[in-house]
Amino acid sequence: MVQRTSLPKRGQKVAVIGSGISGLGATWLLSPHFEVTLFEATGRIGGHALTVSVNRNDMEIPVDIGFIVFNKVNYPNLTKLFDLLEVPIQKSNMSFAVTVNEGEFEYGSGNIGAFFSYPTNLLKPAFWELFLDIFTFCKTAVKDTASDPNMSVEELIRRRNFGKWFEKYYLLPMSGAIWSTPRSEMLKFPANLLVKFFEHHGLLSLTGQYQWWTVSGGSKNYVQKLMAQIKANIRLNAPVEAVQRSSEGISVKTKGQEVETFDHIIFACHSNTTLEILKDSNSEEHSILSSIPYRSNRIILHQDASLMPKRKACWSSWVYLANTKGDEEQASVTYWMNSLQAIPMKTPLFATLNPNKTIPEESIFVEHIFEHPQYDYRAVQAHENLPKIQGQANTWFCGAWAGMGFHEDGFLSAIKVARMMGVNPPWN
Ligand SMILES: Cc1cc2nc3c(=O)[nH]c(=O)nc-3n(C[C@H](O)[C@H](O)[C@H](O)COP(=O)(O)OP(=O)(O)OC[C@H]3O[C@@H](n4cnc5c(N)ncnc54)[C@H](O)[C@@H]3O)c2cc1C
Structure with missing residues (x-):
């Protein structure tokens, strides 16, 4: 099958799959330059950034049950993002x-x-x-x-x-x-x-140890601030079932919907999900994605x-x-x-x-x-080989799995994809 690999051009149609920090980060960076559609399987944006509300004595207490803490040394990009968005943060105790x-x-x-x-x-x-x-x-x-x-x-x-x-x-x-x-x-x-x-x-x-921080009022606050800056086509309750590449473009099939065609695709869901929905993965893609279950x-x-x-x-x-x-x-x-x-x-x-x-x-x-x-010795090889498949057939991969599994890893992986597509974050 002929698959098209071409340099990204401004204004092209880009599909992003997954709205965790990786997908949100990629959408935030790319949406001013491309026509971005963000597909999210659930009815909520944020993925592992999940704040729940506990009601006690008529008080609502926001509690994070996914992403909770970060520090300014190991999370330089996330810290810059939070600074830029003026996300309120407070000291945590680790x-x-x-x-x-x-x-x-x-x-x-x-x-x-x-x-x-x-x-x-x-x-x-x-x-x-x-x-x-x-x-x-x-x-x-x-x-x-x-x-x-x-x-x-x-x-x-x-x-x-x-x-x-x-x-x-x-x-x-x-x-x-x-x-x-x-x-x-x-x-x-x-x-x-x-x-x-x-x-x-x-x-x-x-x-x-380093000082650790948490988002005041819960991680939902940074998600809201990020969303306020994003101008993209946001599709909630839209689990992508199949992605296929051809010389005509990249077709994306979402549950219960017609097939849609895009110029580029960014997988920002987990490696195992990516493998499941990328129906025509080649041996290199298969080897990398299956190495990090x-x-x-x-x-x-x-x-x-x-x-x-x-x-x-x-x-x-x-x-x-x-x-x-x-x-x-x-x-x-x-x-x-x-x-x-x-x-x-x-x-x-x-x-x-x-x-x-x-x-x-x-x-x-x-x-x-x-x-x-989950990481074992195969993950080291997969991380080394990931750059080789980026952009092939206009297909890009990000997610916390592309690093050590944390929020900075997810965001950094999105920044790397955006850079390869010609867009830099608003900081060095
Ligand atoms: C309990 C817990 C605590 C954690 N605490 C911290 C912490 O304190 N600090 C830290 O740095 N990290 C923490 N982490 C790690 C966290 O997983 C990462 O920081 C990061 O949030 C993962 O981001 P991601 O974008 O890779 O994936 P996710 O946030 O999981 O996003 C993937 C998104 O893809 C969507 N999706 C999946 N399949 C499809 C499909 N077929 N079609 C469309 N959309 C799809 C999902 O619904 C989801 O929204 C924690 C994780 C957990 C589970």
């Missing part, structure tokens, strides 16, 4: 805790008291070994992974002979919480990617404090709920929303990803399913 088997063992990173909150730990050699291993990891991980970019997290752990507590109670829970990935899958994660992420986010520093995770916003550490001293913004007695098929993490979004403590609010116990109905406000990208 701290991390692990609670094992509902409190058999736990620690928090918020302060020294939280780390040593479990006095009998001090009598256990494994606890002091954990301390030493964390120190060694912070000092050696960059060098270890630089010498072998294909090493997995498991290989990194074995190479330094790190102890079981380091593996089970520190590295796998912490990274599992970051990537919403169970411990067994984290072992296969590329060590190089993990260590780079830890390094860039100040997690290898033994002294201090997604995993479904359930998130519940609730008030059940039993999904927090037993000891209040350990309560932290992110709590990994470890279960060492059975197989952990999914990462279980509680986000303490009061701490993350400065919500008054009189209304305790927790968002738990894949709860490892039943939450009473009366404590639940809302439940949602999200998908997260």
Whole structure:
């Protein structure tokens, strides 16, 4: 089949699939220069930027259950966007805790008291070994992974002979919480990617961390401000079912609608969805898109404090709920929303990803399913090869999966596509 590859020309028709930060970012950048149609499967713009409203004592409390936090060092483009749009932001509090088997063992990173909150730990050699291993990891991980970019997290752990507590109670829970990935899958994660992420986010520093921020009033506020600047054809409840390329152009079939033709297509949905709807993907596209699968995770916003550490001293913004007695098929993490979004403590609010116990109905406000990208050694290759397929047959790919899975990654991937199409963001 003949597929047309041509340089983008101003005024051409561009279809964008997906309205998360990646699709919204691409639409915002390109719509002043092209005739853009944004297709969104659901009835809501924003994708993982999802703010829900909790009604308590006649007060509406906005709570983010998808994208919650960012920092100004690792999110330079998002920060510039928020500055430009005058999005109100406020300080967030980032701290991390692990609670094992509902409190058999736990620690928090918020302060020294939280780390040593479990006095009998001090009598256990494994606890002091954990301390030493964390120190060694912070000092050696960059060098270890630089010498072998294909090493997995498991290989990194074995190479330094790190102890079981380091593996089970520190590295796998912490990274599992970051990537919403169970411990067994984290072992296969590329060590190089993990260590780079830890390094860039100040997690290898033994002294201090970056300041984290959250959008005041919820991420819906930035989505609204972005939408106010976009002049595009917005199509809600329009799940794209099939995309096909030919010499005539790119045909897009949306559920229940006639086929429409475009000059360029930008996939801003997840890699697995892209593969599903791109009906004539070639072997290179197939190989890249299938290398980064997604995993479904359930998130519940609730008030059940039993999904927090037993000891209040350990309560932290992110709590990994470890279960060492059975197989952990999914990462279980509680986000303490009061701490993350400065919500008054009189209304305790927790968002738990894949709860490892039943939450009473009366404590639940809302439940949602999200998908997260899963990375192993194939992802490194896929990221390297992605530029090779960009623009082929006038087809472009973006999404948080094109980076490490976070908001800056999604936005940066959209900026890269816009640049390749001849449009720069309004900053350097
Ligand atoms: C619980 C949770 C917490 C998170 N917290 C943070 C955080 O604090 N900080 C951070 O940086 N990142 C966080 N993330 C990561 C987050 O996933 C990314 O930051 C980013 O929002 C993903 O953006 P995206 O554009 O790639 O995908 P999405 O936001 O998922 O957007 C994809 C869009 O495509 C649409 N779509 C799918 N299929 C079709 C179709 N066939 N046709 C049309 N439209 C379609 C979807 O409905 C969706 O709107 C979190 C993720 C989750 C799930």
